Amino acid sequence: MKLEVLQFELNARKVSVRVKPDATLLDVLREDLDLTGAKRGCGEGECGACTVLIDGMPVDSCIYPALKAAGKNIETIEGLGTEDNLHPVQKAFLDEGAVQCGFCTPGMILTTTALLAKNQSPSEEEVKVALSGNLCRCTGYTKIINAVKVAARNINKL
């Protein structure tokens, strides 16, 4: 298959990569760009483990054609914070014990970031609606909901 050139902005850096025309964005991120933070849980848009932000909106990258990302601004968990300087949402997830196996975590955190960018103090119901596309098998969600509330509070304090 002929490869096509794809250019977009990834975590505030311009990237250019040659991709198969039928590749998904998740394939390109994980296989070509070595960014394995986004996970493949189902590959069919059901679990949210592959969530990335495209122009600020959470999207299931496993069903997003890579070529559609041309010229767009993509943010993955790798671009959010560093180990020494965590993003407030990452910190809240750790502090509140909202991470167990961690498989859902990158998606949960990115979806939360997008929610808090739009809505600085979401109600519990709004948190649930925003995160309803992200499945978690481990935590029972209780601590995730707490973490989102704590993150909102901490961001508002900044």
Added chain:
Amino acid sequence: MKKRGCGIGSMWYGIGNTGLPNPSGAFVQVLDDCTVIIHTGCADIGQGSTTVLAQIAAEELGVNFNDISVICADTGVTPDAGKTSASRQTYISGNAVRKAAQSAKETIFKKGAELLQVPEEELILKNYQLNSLKNYNIQISLKEIMAKCREDGTLVIGHGWFNPQTKGLDKRGQGIPYATYAFATQWVEVEVDTETGEIDILNVVAAHDVGKAVNPMAVEGQIEGGSVMGAGYALMEEIILDDGKIINSSFSNYLIPTIKDVPCVNSIIVEEEEVTGPFGAKGVGEPALIPTATAIANAISNALGIRFYELPITPEKILNSLKTANNTNKNQRDF
């Protein structure tokens, strides 16, 4: 109409493999700078065993949690710790790590007793400091002991293993299948919509005897996650087979609870210390989901006056049972 009901489920669960040996081993080394390395085969699959094992070693050796590094679940370098299953790792590998730390501590005590000129039995190791229990002014820092050990070429290394005391079951099913048991009771409140058959779980109160909660936040996480998994088991999860093949193997046709399905889970941690456990700890992994479905089924029956003997209790099943119950009532009236 919406009807509410409450139900209770209780359980006991044996920690470890049933009536079989299932040992776990660990190595512990204290380094010159008082940091510690643990080697254990224990696989942390998200339940937090790595954290818990580090806490156990830190407590035993009187050092900070942050000074412990854990190398785990690498069959190339770590000793066998058995499977992460049967809710066994905190209890069994926890004991193994504790014993390995104790055996490393023996070297520290021996050296300390020699330097302080007091019997070993008199010593206590806490906050990087070895003290005499009889006279607190008699003391030496762990750092100094490690330096002395380095001087004379002594390495502070310990190993330990633990195998729960069990006895295989005989023909009549008699024996000692487990060395210890976890106990739990959960209470659930549901609301059933008699028009749609939909069931809403309003509240869960889950009380679990874990022996000792080495890490209370992680225990809560296990209880919350377990009860939500139990709710899925009670209300929606069902593997459908056709000719031996699973036909609903994707998230679109095998539904699990989403964040919108979860009730408020209130955990109550009961600490009845287990004498054979590391600092009294047992396990909580599976116990967290065992009583939930029972409690939910009881709550539904409390709300509707109808018993369900098959899971999952789907809206279809609720509506069918309501219909049958109505017809029986009518027939009885007509008669």
